[in-house]
Structure formats: structure tokens, C-alpha cells
Amino acid sequence: xxxxxxxxxxxxxxxxxxxxxxxxxxxxxxxxxxxxxxxxxxxxxxxxxxxxxxxxxxxxxxxxxxxxxxxxxxxxxxxxxxxxxxxxxxxxxxxxxxxxxxxxxxxxxxxxxxxxxxxxxxxxxxxxxxxxxxxxxxxxxxxxxxxxxxxxxxxxxxxxxxxxxxxxxxxxxxxxxxxxxxxxxxxxxxxxxxxxxxxxxxxxxxxxxxxxxxxxxxxxxxxxxxxxxxxxxxxxxxxxxxxxxxxxxxxxxxxxxxxxxxxxxxxxxxxxxxxxxxxxxxxxxxxxxxxxxxxxxxxxxxxxxxxxxxxxxxxxxxxxxxxxxxxxxxxxxxxxxxxxxxxxxxxxxxxxxxxxxxxxxxxxxxxxxxxxxxxxxxxxxxxxxxxxxxxxxxx
Numbered sequence: 224x225x226x227x228x229x230x231x232x233x234x235x236x237x238x239x240x241x242x243x244x245x246x247x248x249x250x251x252x253x254x255x256x257x258x259x260x261x262x263x264x265x266x267x268x269x270x271x272x273x274x275x276x277x278x279x280x281x282x283x284x285x286x287x288x289x290x291x292x293x294x295x296x297x298x299x300x301x302x303x304x305x306x307x308x309x310x311x312x313x314x315x316x317x318x319x320x321x322x323x324x325x326x327x328x329x330x331x332x333x334x335x336x337x338x339x340x341x342x343x344x345x346x347x348x349x350x351x352x353x354x355x356x357x358x359x360x361x362x363x364x365x366x367x368x369x370x371x372x373x374x375x376x377x378x379x380x381x382x383x384x385x386x387x388x389x390x391x392x393x394x395x396x397x398x399x400x401x402x403x404x405x406x407x408x409x410x411x412x413x414x415x416x417x418x419x420x421x422x423x424x425x426x427x428x429x430x431x432x433x434x435x436x437x438x439x440x441x442x443x444x445x446x447x448x449x450x451x452x453x454x455x456x457x458x459x460x461x462x463x464x465x466x467x468x469x470x471x472x473x474x475x476x477x478x479x480x481x482x483x484x485x486x487x488x489x490x491x492x493x494x495x496x497x498x499x500x501x502x503x504x505x506x507x508x509x510x511x512x513x514x515x516x517x518x519x520x521x522x523x524x525x526x527x528x529x530x531x532x533x534x535x536x537x538x539x540x541x542x543x544x545x546x547x548x549x550x551x552x553x554x555x556x557x558x559x560x561x562x563x564x565x566x567x568x569x570x571x572x573x574x575x576x577x578x579x580x581x582x583x584x585x586x587x588x589x590x591x592x593x594x595x596x597x598x599x600x601x602x603x604x605x606x607x608x609x610x611x612x613x614x615x616x617x618x
Contacts, residue, residue: 281602284337284374286609290563291375291420291571293338295535298361300581301368306596311336311577312372338375338420340534340573341365342583345379346386351407354390359414366418377534377573378415378422380471381408382455384441385427397446405458412462421467423503423534424459425452429472433484452488453497460498471503471534477514478523486523493527503534506559507575510540510548513555518562525568533563535575537582537589538601544588553600553615556591560608572605 283292300307312334343349344361351357369376382404391403412422428443428451430436438444443451452470459468470489475482485502492499502524504517514520521531538555540548563569576582580594591602604615 281598281606283335283602283605283609286606287337287572290569290609291338291532291573292336292605292609293340293374293377293571293573294336294577295342295573295575296339296365296368297342297576297581298344298364301364304581307577307581310592310596312368334372334374336374338377338571338573339365339369340377340379340423342379342576343386345411346383347381347391347407348386348388350411352388354388354403355406357410357414359411366415370418375420376415376418377469378411378419378466380423380426381411381459382424382428382443382451383426384439384443387442391442393442393445395446400442400446401454404455408455408458409462412459412466416463417465419466421469421501422459423469423471424455425470425472427472428452428470429475429481429485429488431474431481433480437484437488453492453495456492456498467500467530468498469501469503469532469534470499471505473505473507473535475502476504476506476508476517476520478516478520479514482520489524489529490527499529501530501532501570503532505535505575506533506537507535508538508555508559510538510542510551510555513538513558517559518565521562521566521569525566530568530570531563531566532570533559533572536572537575537584537587539584539587539589541587544593547617548588549600550615550617552588553604554617556601557604557608557614560605561614564608564611 286292294311296311301311302308341362344365349361350359366376391400395403408424428439428441430439438449438451443455447454456468456470459466470485472481472485475485489499489502504521524531536556536559538552540552542548560572563572574590576590578592578594578596579588579590582589591599591605593599600615607613607615
């Protein structure tokens with residue numbers, strides 16, 4: 224069974240305080256059109272009746288407890304696409320209004336998600352587009368939104384070879400780049416001190432050519448060599464000891480040459496005292512291609528004393544969304560979520576987006592909600608996996 228850490232207890236408390244957070248959100252949102260609605264309905268029933276029981280639709284964040292269930296959030300759509308905002312923030316549910324008022328109910332709203340990752344808003348190009356000129360506007364919007372629905376936030380990211388501003392280039396000396404990296408990490412972590420659950424300090428730094436090459440060839444390894452990842456992790460921990468520090472990557476989900484390289488790097492970090500708390504496995508899969516060693520791989524990393532997380536899950540149909548493809552997609556989602564559920568220190572599952580029309584993969588039909596923001600078979604498969612139900616069967 225999954226042992227409840229402090230984070231899992233906090234996750235349980237998030238569910239217990241859904242009423243107060245809903246009321247707070249309804250009074251603090253930006254406009255009436257995007258405001259959550261909380262209605263207190265006083266029934267005219269005998270006080271002798273028992274308190275109403277919890278009912279309503281499937282709420283994945285509740286089923287996931289003690290884990291998180293999350294999504295990548297994007298301010299391009301948040302509050303600008305009404306249906307996207309509805310899915311990412313609200314579902315109707317019924318909860319007891321007060322233990323001593325057995326005849327009252329509150330019709331409140333609860334998000335499907337208990338944690339969010341800014342899809343682009345915290346990347347270097349957006350936060351520090353010009354050297355030492357920081358812009359947290361869009362990222363702050365996601366953090367405020369998450370707080371308003373009692374959800375957590377994963378910071379994403381610090382060291383990545385892509386989406387860097389033009390001023391971060393090879394014309395900088397190693398000393399200048401080192402100074403810029405430390406300043407960027409320090410400023411961002413100070414800005415969000417006490418507000419974020421974790422940071423993807425490292426993103427996609429392990430080479431696709433393992434075992435012939437361990438690290439990707441990018442500005443960080445060109446200037447810092449094999450010390451690049453350790454440098455960023457050390458800077459992050461020196462700024463703030465509270466957030467979980469993640470190494471996040473793709474292609475490392477199953478046991479293979481790339482995940483072996485990551486395992487070796489992380490093992491050496493732990494031996495050398497380099498701070499790392501968790502490994503994020505992105506899990507961008509194509510239909511029917513979930514590795515059968517996923518659970519085994521997650522568990523070998525947790526055996527090192529680390530948390531693990533599914534951080535960017537989507538399943539690309541690579542074809543029409545017919546019944547057969549959607550059924551296979553549902554089985555794939557179940558397989559990934561079940562692997563997390565079966566892994567003691569797998570702390571969260573996050574999908575990379577919400578609905579198919581707002582995915583980073585155009586026309587891939589990759590997410591649990593379709594373009595009309597309706598739940599697909601994958602949505603129900605996720606719920607089944609969190610509840611410990613068997614894999615969906617083909618008709």
C-alpha cells in the first residue's frame with residue numbers, strides 16, 4: 224500500500240476543505256462569467272434524517288488521493304475558452320454543509336485536478352526574456368488560479384535546451400552563464416517561495432543516444448560539461464529547501480538504454496550528495512506503445528529513496544478516433560495510471576493538457592477530454608485505475 228507522507232496528508236486535507244475553497248474562489252475570480260458558483264440549499268426535511276452522503280460525478284482528484292491528479296495549464300485558454308475553463312476548474316458535487324446541520328447541503332464545485340503544471344508560462348523565455356528583466360504575469364495567473372481551487376503547482380522548468388531567450392547563447396562565457404543560471408533560479412524560487420509543491424529543475428537533459436552519450440549536447444553541457452545538472456540542482460536547493468526538486472525526461476519510462484543512463488546519473492548524484500528528490504516520467508506515448516516495464520522502472524527509482532511522478536501523460540491515436548482506437552487509448556491510460564498506483568512512492572499523475580483541441584499535438588486526439596470538452600473512455604479508465612478496478616476490456 225502507498226504510505227501517506229506529509230504530502231499525501233495535505234492532499235487529503237485539500238479534499239476536506241473543498242467547500243471553503245469553493246466559497247473563496249467564487250468571491251475572488253476575475254469576472255462573473257468565469258466565477259464558480261456555490262449555492263446553499265436548505266432542505267425542509269426532518270432533523271432526524273442523517274447527513275446527506277457524498278454523491279455526484281466522477282472527480283478524479285478525489286479518486287487519486289493520496290496522490291495528485293494534475294494537468295498542464297495554459298493561460299492562452301484559461302478564462303478565454305469558457306468550456307476549457309469549466310473543465311479545468313469545475314464539476315458539480317454535493318457535500319455535507321456542516322456536521323451539526325444534517326438537513327443542509329451545499330451544491331459546490333470541485334476541480335478534477337489537484338495540481339497544475341504551467342505548460343509554457345514558467346519557461347525561461349517567458350519569465351526572463353531579457354537578462355535580469357523578469358515577467359511573472361502569466362505564471363502568477365496560474366498560481367492564483369490553482370490557489371483559488373485549492374490545488375498545488377509544479378514549477379516547470381530551469382535547465383532545458385529549448386525555449387531559451389536569445390540572450391542565453393554560446394557567446395556567454397561559462398562564468399557569465401553560470402551567473403545567469405544562478406540568478407534565474409534564485410529569482411524565480413524567491414518569487415514563488417512557499418507557493419509551489421515542486422520544481423522541474425532539470426528537463427530533458429539525458430541523451431537519446433545512450434549508452435554512447437549520457438547528456439544532450441546543448442548550451443548547458445557545452446559550457447558546464449557533466450557538471451551542468453548537478454549545478455542547477457545545487458543552486459535550487461540552496462535557495463529553498465521546501466519544494467521537491469525533480470529531474471524530468473521523456474523516453475525513460477521503460478527499462479532501456481536511456482533510463483539506464485538516467486538511473487546511473489541519479490545514483491551517482493545521491494552518492495555525491497547532489498540534491499534530487501524525485502524523477503518525472505513524461506509519458507508521451509503513441510497508441511498501444513506503453514512499455515511493459517513501466518511499473519518495474521518506476522519501482523527501481525523509488526528503491527533509491529526517490530519519489531516518482533507521471534508528469535506529461537498523453538496517448539497519441541495517430542489516426543481517426545474510432546471506437547477501437549478510443550478503447551485502446553483507454554487501456555493505455557489505465558496501464559499508466561495503474562503503474563503509478565502500484566508504485567508506493569508514485570506521488571502524482573498529470574496529463575499534458577486537458578482537451579484534444581488544446582493539446583501540443585495537433586489532431587492527435589491525445590487527452591481524456593475531446594474537443595467538445597466531453598470525457599472520453601480514457602477519462603473513465605483513469606478513474607478505474609485510481610479505484611483499483613481491472614483494465615477495461617475490448618468489446
